[in-house]
Amino acid sequence: MTMTERAVPPRASALARALRSPWLGVALLLGAITAGHYLTDPSQAVGHDLFRRLYYLPIVWAAFTGGLVAGVATALVATVAYVPHAFLMPHHLDPAGTTDKVLEIILYFGVGALAGLLVDRERRARRRAERSRLERLAAEQDAARLQGLVQLTRGLAHEVRNPLGSIHGAIEILASATPDAGPAREMAAIAQRETTRLSRVLDDFLAFARPRDPELTPFDPAHAVDHVVALQQDAAAAAGIGLTADVEPGLSCVGDVDQVIQVLLNLVKNALAATPSDGRIEVRATAAAAGVRFEVADTGAGVPDGLGASIYDPYVTGREGGSGLGLSVAALLVSQQGGLLAHEARPGGGTVFRFALPAAAEVHHG
Structure with missing residues (x-):
């Protein structure tokens, strides 16, 4: 602190804030108008008419400062201040007619x-x-951050894909030459399952690393929703989960239908993994402001605490065995089409993922 600077006492600071408060101005204006009413001779009808109408100034000022509650509260204060002079003081009564004063x-x-x-x-x-x-802004920052991982993911996926295919083929040959029973055949089966799983993970990596540019055309949302539900119906039935489609009639939107199907497919697969037996998953398309809103709602455990928006980051997963790319790919594909993938908890448990696309003039049935 320099010699010319001085610490401002807290009391002085509070007083300065109070003096700058608009509510002080409202109170002073109310007081001045009320004083004018009470100090003006009852014979001065024009003066009383003026003061009666001046009450609108603090009322509007308060409404602009604090909204509905402040506007109505200030009107009440003005009324309480004005009523004695308007109706209760015979020796100093506002000369206006009763009807005029009540209407005011x-x-x-x-x-x-x-x-x-x-x-x-x-x-x-x-x-x-x-x-x-x-x-x-957050979506744009996320997209920029994702781009930094694209080149690394693409290179790693290509480096691993070819030798993994060779390993899988070699295991199949060894398995065919191994007796049907025994530990060797069991180990070969485990190796086959794991190489198949790794191949699926690589497919996710490549889908994330090299998404094609979207081809934006008008399409019927029912086509995408019904197709995804049909693809996953058997998996849902095997898990004891109800999977249904709900599409509002007459909808039409603009987007890349193949990428929309991929997004919905990723969301439904995540929902299947998070939803217990006897649960429900709904894939919906409904009209929204200037567009169509797609939703995938489940009755699962919900997004784990602490993940929040980071669930869309690559390699972040809320379940064991997940690659952490399903939602990243979905968010990237939606972002490329000008949308934003978001989620919220359902009141009764579970999660709703949603995104919106702009409306189109007509539906093109595929």
């Missing part, structure tokens, strides 16, 4: 409520716009 009081509340409602609505719209901006 009603208008105080009407103006306060209307101005407050408009301000609250505008603030909610601004908050929604800010949330959308932050979500979009």
Whole structure:
């Protein structure tokens, strides 16, 4: 601290904030208008009309500062301050007619409520716009971070894929030459299963590392939803899980239908892995603001605590044995089409993943 600087005492700082508060201005204006009413001679009808209407200034000011509650509360304060002079003081009564004064009081509340409602609505719209901006910024940052892993993933996948195919083929040859029973045949079967699993993981790596540019065309959302449900119906039935499609009629959107199918397929596979027997999974397409919203809702255990938005990061998984790329690939494919993949917990348990695509003028049936 220099010689010219001085610490501001907390009490002085609080006083400075209070003096800058708009509520002090509202209170002073209310007091000044009320004093004008009470100090003006009852014979001065024009002056009383003026002061009666000046109450709208602090009411609107309060509504613009604090919204609906503040506007109505200030109208109530103005009414309480004005009523004695309007109706209860015969020796110093506002000379206006009773009907005029009652209507004026009603208008105080009407103006306060209307101005407050408009301000609250505008603030909610601004908050929604800010949330959308932050979500979009986060999505762009995630996409930029993902690009840093693309080259590494692509190179590793190609380096491993060819020798893995050779190993799998060699194991098949050895298994065919091994007796049907015995530990050698059992070990060969285990090796075959593991190389098959690794091959699927590599497929996920490659899908993440080299996504093609989307071909945006109009399509019927029912085509994508029904196709994915049909593909996974047997797996769901084997796990004792109900898998259903729910598509609002007459929908049409613009996107890459193959990539949308891939996104929904990844989401349904994740839901199947997270949902216990007797659970339910719903794949939905419904109308949204200027577009179509796709949802995959399950009754599973939900996203593990602590993961949050990081669940879309590559190699982050909430279940044992997962590659951590299914949601990353889905988020990347949705982002390429101008959408944003998001999720939230269901009230009764489970998770809903959703994204939206813009509407199209007509449905093209494939």
